[in-house]
Amino acid sequence: MTDDDYRVWHPWTRMGEFARERPRLPVIVRASGSTLHAVDGRQYLDACAGMWNVNLGHGRADVVEAIAGALRELTFLPNIGLPSPPASRLAAALLRLAPEHVSRVMFHSTGTAAVESAVLLCRQFFRMTGQPRRTGVIALERGYHGCSLLGSALSGYPEDARWLGPLPAGVRHVPAPDGEAAARASAAALRRLLDAEGETIAALVFEPIMALAGVIVPPAWWVEEVLALCRARGVKVIADEVVTGVGRSGAWLACPDPRVDVFVLGKGLSGGYVPLAATLIGEALFEPFSRADGVEFKSGSTMDGCPAACAAGLAVLAAIEAEGLVERAARVGDGLRARLSQGLAGVESVAAIRGRGLMIGVSLRGFDGAMLNALMHRFAEAGVLMHPAYGAELAIMPPLTITEAEAERLADACVAVLRAARGSDATASRGPAAVSRR
Numbered sequence: 001m002t003d004d005d006y007r008v009w010h011p012w013t014r015m016g017e018f019a020r021e022r023p024r025l026p027v028i029v030r031a032s033g034s035t036l037h038a039v040d041g042r043q044y045l046d047a048c049a050g051m052w053n054v055n056l057g058h059g060r061a062d063v064v065e066a067i068a069g070a071l072r073e074l075t076f077l078p079n080i081g082l083p084s085p086p087a088s089r090l091a092a093a094l095l096r097l098a099p100e101h102v103s104r105v106m107f108h109s110t111g112t113a114a115v116e117s118a119v120l121l122c123r124q125f126f127r128m129t130g131q132p133r134r135t136g137v138i139a140l141e142r143g144y145h146g147c148s149l150l151g152s153a154l155s156g157y158p159e160d161a162r163w164l165g166p167l168p169a170g171v172r173h174v175p176a177p178d179g180e181a182a183a184r185a186s187a188a189a190l191r192r193l194l195d196a197e198g199e200t201i202a203a204l205v206f207e208p209i210m211a212l213a214g215v216i217v218p219p220a221w222w223v224e225e226v227l228a229l230c231r232a233r234g235v236k237v238i239a240d241e242v243v244t245g246v247g248r249s250g251a252w253l254a255c256p257d258p259r260v261d262v263f264v265l266g267k268g269l270s271g272g273y274v275p276l277a278a279t280l281i282g283e284a285l286f287e288p289f290s291r292a293d294g295v296e297f298k299s300g301s302t303m304d305g306c307p308a309a310c311a312a313g314l315a316v317l318a319a320i321e322a323e324g325l326v327e328r329a330a331r332v333g334d335g336l337r338a339r340l341s342q343g344l345a346g347v348e349s350v351a352a353i354r355g356r357g358l359m360i361g362v363s364l365r366g367f368d369g370a371m372l373n374a375l376m377h378r379f380a381e382a383g384v385l386m387h388p389a390y391g392a393e394l395a396i397m398p399p400l401t402i403t404e405a406e407a408e409r410l411a412d413a414c415v416a417v418l419r420a421a422r423g424s425d426a427t428a429s430r431g432p433a434a435v436s437r438r
């Protein structure tokens with residue numbers, strides 16, 4: 001194929017750099033488990049489980065068969081206005097794992113749409129219950145919630161407004177709870193905001209562990225305080241568990257307080273086999289919709305909750321339970337983090353290693369964009385396919401099925417690459433993805 005024949009425009013990718021680098025990038029043509037196979041025969045450990053979603057690993061016959069079976073039996077059934085047995089089965093399976101007050105499940109096709117739907121749901125709830133002024137949303141600086149216009153407004157990255165703005169008004173941000181002092185500042189800012197504008201706020205959206213920001217685990221007291229503040233002001237709380245949910249954090253749900261109004265799941269829910277996301281909704285939010293004649297929830301897309309997606313979700317949940325992958329994520333994640341911490345102790349360019357379960361953040365110091373890209377090439381040369389998170393952060397999130405031996409190999413490769421990393425990398429050619437984020 002000549003360069004002129006390559007016409008894919010990759011999102012979140014600096015296409016100028018990508019065009020220059022493309023000849024050096026691995027061309028992955030096959031994958032199984034945690035291993036990616038390139039066209040030239042090279043193999044790579046998948047340090048990011050695709051895009052933090054291939055939680056069961058690649059090429060699982062059980063999931064593939066479940067999807068194929070569903071497609072053969074019932075290619076498509078609209079999820080709008082008709083009972084859907086596949087959606088009903090997956091909803092029941094999800095509700096068994098959810099806190100007791102959660103009673104409804106809505107399906108979506110992307111995490112972006114699911115978060116947006118949760119926000120719209122809260123807004124319509126307040127319209128229907130006589131509080132039409134509640135339209136505002138609070139989110140965290142450096143939180144990521146998707147790429148729609150509202151998703152970009154919710155995500156706390158000023159560059160989005162610079163390039164895409166003006167973004168929808170009515171979204172306010174408070175600092176990320178990145179450490180004890182920042183968490184105190186975050187809670188204080190939220191309190192001030194709610195004191196001043198609480199009656200116009202519909203919802204707060206947050207990631208229980210902030211993935212793209214570099215795997216920031218807020219102190220447990222911060223979550224308690226934020227939920228208490230929101231409850232006291234009648235503000236609904238949406239936990240964006242698109243990355244953390246369904247086991248990746250070493251728990252089914254990462255939020256330490258179950259009393260949130262909507263949990264959003266995505267990514268790992270289908271293990272990356274087909275597009276699937278879900279919102280798990282508390283009964284209190286559903287109640288006015290159950291009573292109202294002549295009003296439906298004004299959102300939803302054609303493919304949401306299609307039979308093949310629901311079959312994938314059911315197969316993934318069954319495998320996670322049968323194989324104890326939630327506990328495994330906690331155990332293997334602890335081991336991987338400990339091995340990284342030990343191997344990288346005293347390395348000047350590593351500022352912090354943090355995380356929970358198989359979400360591990362390595363915070364780098366003194367790396368600019370070009371150096372980071374060069375570092376991605378070093379990882380590839382060491383047999384590891386890695387994508388950077390935002391800024392100088394690595395987010396290591398392999399499949400939950402990664403074997404202990406593979407996890408050790410991954411840790412040792414990361415240690416070797418990061419120990420050898422030098423500022424001179426900045427002058428080397430740039431890294432595999434030229435990815436600006438995600």
Ligand code: PLP
Nearest residue numbers: 110111112144145146240242243
């Ligand atoms: N929420 C979080 C926390 C995410 O990390 C992402 C994607 O990375 C999204 C929402 C958006 O999900 P999707 O890319 O499926 O639209």
